[in-house]
Amino acid sequence: MTSFDLIVVGTGFGSSFYLHKYLQHARSDARILVLERGGSQDTNWQVAERRNSDIDHTATFLKQGMPDKAWRFTIGFGGGSNCWWACTPRMMPNDFRLKSLYGVGRDWPISYDQLEPWYQEAEEIMAISGSDTGTPFPRSKAYPQPPHRFTDPDRLLKAAYPDGWFPQPTARARVATESRAACCANAVCNLCPISAKFTVANDLAGLYRDDRVTLLLRAEALAVETTGGMATGVVYRRDGAEHTARGDLIVLGANAIFNPFILMKSGLDHPLLGRRLHEQTSVDALVYLDGVDNFQGSTSITGHGYMLYDGPHRSRYGACLIESWNRPEFRNEPGRWRQIQLLKCIVEDLPLERNRVALSTEHPDKPVLHFESRSDYAMRGIAALDEALPRILEKLPVERVEIKRPVNVTEAHVLGTTVMGDDPSDSVIDGDLVHHRVRNLIVVGSGAFPTGAPANPSLTISALALRAAEHLHRPGGRSS
Numbered sequence: 158m159t160s161f162d163l164i165v166v167g168t169g170f171g172s173s174f175y176l177h178k179y180l181q182h183a184r185s186d187a188r189i190l191v192l193e194r195g196g197s198q199d200t201n202w203q204v205a206e207r208r209n210s211d212i213d214h215t216a217t218f219l220k221q222g223m224p225d226k227a228w229r230f231t232i233g234f235g236g237g238s239n240c241w242w243a244c245t246p247r248m249m250p251n252d253f254r255l256k257s258l259y260g261v262g263r264d265w266p267i268s269y270d271q272l273e274p275w276y277q278e279a280e281e282i283m284a285i286s287g288s289d290t291g292t293p294f295p296r297s298k299a300y301p302q303p304p305h306r307f308t309d310p311d312r313l314l315k316a317a318y319p320d321g322w323f324p325q326p327t328a329r330a331r332v333a334t335e336s337r338a339a340c341c342a343n344a345v346c347n348l349c350p351i352s353a354k355f356t357v358a359n360d361l362a363g364l365y366r367d368d369r370v371t372l373l374l375r376a377e378a379l380a381v382e383t384t385g386g387m388a389t390g391v392v393y394r395r396d397g398a399e400h401t402a403r404g405d406l407i408v409l410g411a412n413a414i415f416n417p418f419i420l421m422k423s424g425l426d427h428p429l430l431g432r433r434l435h436e437q438t439s440v441d442a443l444v445y446l447d448g449v450d451n452f453q454g455s456t457s458i459t460g461h462g463y464m465l466y467d468g469p470h471r472s473r474y475g476a477c478l479i480e481s482w483n484r485p486e487f488r489n490e491p492g493r494w495r496q497i498q499l500l501k502c503i504v505e506d507l508p509l510e511r512n513r514v515a516l517s518t519e520h521p522d523k524p525v526l527h528f529e530s531r532s533d534y535a536m537r538g539i540a541a542l543d544e545a546l547p548r549i550l551e552k553l554p555v556e557r558v559e560i561k562r563p564v565n566v567t568e569a570h571v572l573g574t575t576v577m578g579d580d581p582s583d584s585v586i587d588g589d590l591v592h593h594r595v596r597n598l599i600v601v602g603s604g605a606f607p608t609g610a611p612a613n614p615s616l617t618i619s620a621l622a623l624r625a626a627e628h629l630h631r632p633g634g635r636s637s
C-alpha cells in the first residue's frame with residue numbers, strides 16, 4: 158500500500174490554503190494525497206447549469222429542530238470558493254476576546270495581532286480589493302487591490318460616519334489580474350460568469366497540478382484511522398469500494414459539518430465535538446431615499462458599516478455589520494426608481510451547545526444537523542435594529558426604513574463544531590488547529606471558531622490554515 162507524507166481531505170479554503178503553505182516547505186519528493194468527495198465542474202458548466210455542483214448539498218445531511226433553518230455549502234472541487242460571494246472582512250481585534258471584554262462567549266486562543274500577518278498573506282493570495290484610506294481593523298500593509306467604487310448612498314454614509322463606513326473588502330477583482338477579469342457588478346456572484354472572484358479553480362489550481370500532489374476526485378473520506386494515539390491513514394470510498402490510504406499527517410478540511418462527522422465516525426469523541434453549531438443571523442432592510450439615486454458602484458456589495466459593531470452593548474446583544482448592496486431593488490414610482498438602498502444587517506450569534514452535528518442510527522452515512530434555536534443574544538441584536546438603524550440613517554435624506562422579518566434562513570456559513578482552545582477538556586483542537594489528542598491530525602475550517610463574529614469567515618479560515626501549516630514546519634520558531 159502506498160504511504161503519503163500528507164493526506165488532505167477536501168479542496169475548499171481550509172484545505173487549499175493549508176496545502177499552499179505546506180508545499181512551500183515540502184521536500185521535492187514529498188507525496189501528498191488529496192481526497193475530494195465531489196467532482197470538478199468548471200465555470201462554463203456552472204453557469205450553464207445554474208448550480209455549483211452536480212451533488213445536491215441538501216441530500217448530504219439530515220435536519221432536526223427549526224424547520225425553516227437552512228444550511229448552504231458546495232460539495233465539489235474548490236468547495237465554497239465556487240458559490241461564495243467573495244466578501245472578505247477581517248474579524249475585529251475585540252472579536253477574539255469577547256469573554257474578557259464583555260463577559261460573554263469565549264476568548265479565542267489566539268489574538269488579532271497573532272493572525273494579522275496571515276490575514277495579510279491570505280489577502281495577497283486572493284488579491285483582495287479594499288479601502289486605501291483607512292480600515293476598521295489595524296493593517297500592516299495596504300490592500301493588494303484598490304477599493305471598489307462607492308454608490309452615492311455610500312458616499313453620503315462615508316461623509317456622515319468617516320470612521321464607521323468603508324468600502325467592503327472583497328475578492329471580487331477591482332482590477333483584472335492574470336487569472337481574473339475585473340468585476341462587472343452583475344450581482345450573481347455565486348455563479349460569477351467572468352471569473353472575477355477568487356476561486357480555488359482560478360488562483361490555486363496549480364497546487365493540484367504539482368507533481369507531488371495526487372488529487373482523487375469522487376473520493377469521500379469516511380474516517381481517520383488511529384493507532385496508539387496517532388493518525389495512520391484515511392478510509393475513503395471511491396467507485397463504490399472502500400480503500401485506506403496511509404499517511405504521516407492528516408488534514409481534515411471537509412467543512413464544519415463533515416469534519417465533526419468524520420471525527421465521530423473515527424471514534425475520536427469529545428464532549429464538544431459537533432456541538433456549538435451556529436452562524437450569524439441577518440435581516441434585510443430597505444431604505445427609501447429622498448432624492449438620492451443608487452447603483453453607481455462597481456461591484457455587488459460596496460459598503461461596510463461598523464457603527465453598530467463594537468461597544469459595551471456586546472455584553473447584552475450581538476455586534477452588527479451592515480452591508481450596502483448595489484443590486485438593483487427598484488421603486489415602482491416614476492422618476493424615483495433608483496432611490497432605494499438594500500442594507501443587510503448581520504448580527505453575531507453566541508454558540509449554544511444544544512445545537513449540534515450528530516450521528517444518526519437510521520442513516521449512518523449522513524450527519525444530522527440538530528438546530529433548536531438561535532441565541533437570545535443574536536435575537537436581541539436583531540431587535541435592537543428597530544431603533545438603531547433608523548437612528549443612524551437620520552443623517553441621510555431618507556423617507557422611511559423597512560426592516561424585513563423574519564430573519565434570513567441562513568448566512569451560508571457553518572461555524573463552531575470542532576472548537577479550538579488551550580484547554581483539551583474544553584476544546585477539540587488547539588490554536589494551531591492540531592487535534593488535542595491526535596497530534597498528527599489537523600482540522601481546518603470554521604468549525605474551529607469559538608465565537609461567530611459578524612465578519613464572513615473564509616478569510617479567517619484561510620489565514621488560520623496558512624498559520625497552522627507554517628507552525629508545523631517551524632515548531633520552535635513561532636513568531637505569531
Ligand SMILES: Cc1cc2nc3c(=O)[nH]c(=O)nc-3n(C[C@H](O)[C@H](O)[C@H](O)COP(=O)(O)OP(=O)(O)OC[C@H]3O[C@@H](n4cnc5c(N)ncnc54)[C@H](O)[C@@H]3O)c2cc1C
Binds near residue numbers: 230
Ligand atoms: C452562497 C454562499 C455564499 C458565501 N459567501 C461567502 C462570502 O462572501 N464570504 C465568506 O467568507 N464566506 C462565504 N461563504 C461561506 C464559505 O463558502 C465557507 O466559509 C467556506 O467555503 C468554508 O471553507 P472550508 O474550507 O471549511 O469548507 P468548504 O469550502 O466547504 O470545503 C470543504 C471541501 O471538502 C469536501 N468534502 C466534504 N466532505 C468530504 C468528504 N467526506 N471527503 C472528501 N471531501 C469532502 C467538499 O467537497 C469541499 O471541497 C458563502 C457560502 C455560500 C454557500
